[in-house]
Amino acid sequence: MSIDIAQLERGIVKGDRRALSRAITLVESTRPDHRAMAAELVEALKGADGVDRQALRIGLSGTPGVGKSTFIEGFGGMLTGQGLRVAVLAVDPSSARSGGSILGDKTRMDRLSRDPNAFIRPSPSQTHLGGVGRRSREAVALCEAAGFDVVLIETVGVGQSETVVAEMSDLFVLLLAPAGGDELQGVKRGIMEIADIILINKADGDLKSAASRTCADYSGALRLLRKRPQDPEGFPKAMMVSALEDTGMQPAWGEMQALTKWRRENGHWDARRAAQARYWFGEEVRQGLLSQLATPEARAAMEELGAAVAEGRTTPAIAARELLERIGAGVWNG
Structure with missing residues (x-):
């Protein structure tokens, strides 16, 4: 090509x-x-x-079945209706066995996919930690350069490793369904600590009262967390939305804008972007070092030293040190 x-x-x-x-x-x-x-x-x-284009990057995570795709379609449609250009980078789970993905997000967002002011790109997670493809950060930069105003990064689901999405987002939104205390216990504290806004979805019909209780539970839980320097008074916060009925979307967007404005005016926006750039520099170095283990020479050396460890002829620590010395010296024999 x-x-x-x-x-x-x-x-x-x-x-x-x-x-x-x-x-x-x-x-x-x-x-x-x-x-x-x-x-x-x-x-x-x-x-x-000649223009430094900066989109608002919103990371979105949530428990499976919470309605992330339905929410994004409604939320994205509301933003395009206001004249904004919206890009959606939807990361699909990859099979650990075959590496394949269904990549069905575009079919689940049929209305938004036909919107001329929206761009939807499903990508495989390729089994990367956090459900975010290693190159998602570069895809975000491309969308910014293309002039999109908002970039939504949808991740696979909730988990401790999911926090990696925060390293490429300006705002992190956690989407949850109405539930009792069991779900509050089930959500990792690490996710709670990086969330800027928690949205209780499906706040409609018979679930509306349950959503109200859940929202109150999370509001109380958020008040117990340590105050973060990048938050104004009242943040992080929990709110109710209904992707099905398109309710609560505008208030949620208003809070996102208010938080973004405060962070820009108080220096947190630029500081955060700088910290993220440093983080991804470190990641590139780590991935570059790991890639050296994927060469045929390194694989052969690992096989040889692994066999020696399995047979008890050497210890794991000594074998690992020898492998690293071979990589550093570029020597693969003897």
Whole structure:
């Protein structure tokens, strides 16, 4: 596949969806030559037209079956109705066995997928920790360069490792269904501590009273958490929404805007973006080091040393040290 980086760059800056899709496919590729081109493209897009484009990045997580796709379709439609351009990066779970994904988010958001001001891109998680593809951060940067005002990053589901989405988001929204105390116990404290807004979905019909109780439970739980410097008075908070009836969406959006405005005015926005850039630098270094273990030479050495450990001829610590010394020296024999 021939890739013209300059042509891709021009297309993205003009908001060409086809160019954006091709660019995201490029950054998701694991081929070394594609990785080099992807890095070149992302670098070229930084202020490509003289404008530093910054979208509002909203990370969205929630328990399975909570209605994330229905919420995103309603919420995204409300934003496009206000003249905003919305990109949705929906990460689908990958099979640990085959690596395959269903990638059905686009079919679940049929109405939003046909909206000219919306762009939906399902991507496989590829078994990455946190349910966020390793290259999701670069895909977010591409969407910003394409002129989208809001980028929604939907993750696989709730879990301790899901907090990685906070490292590429300006706001983190946790979507929960009406439930009793059992769900409050089941949600990890780590997720609670990074959430900016908790939305109790399905607050309609027979579930409305249960949603109200759940909202009160979480509001009380949030007040017990340690105050964070990046929060104004009253945050983080819990609110009720109904994706089915499209209620509560505008108040939730209003709170997101208020929080964003306060963080910009008080220096937390730029500080957070800087901290995230440092975090991803560290991740790139770690992933680069791990990739050295995937070479044929490293795999052969691991097999050889692993057999020695299994037979009791050496210890795991000594074998690991020898492998690392071989990698550092680039020596694979003897």
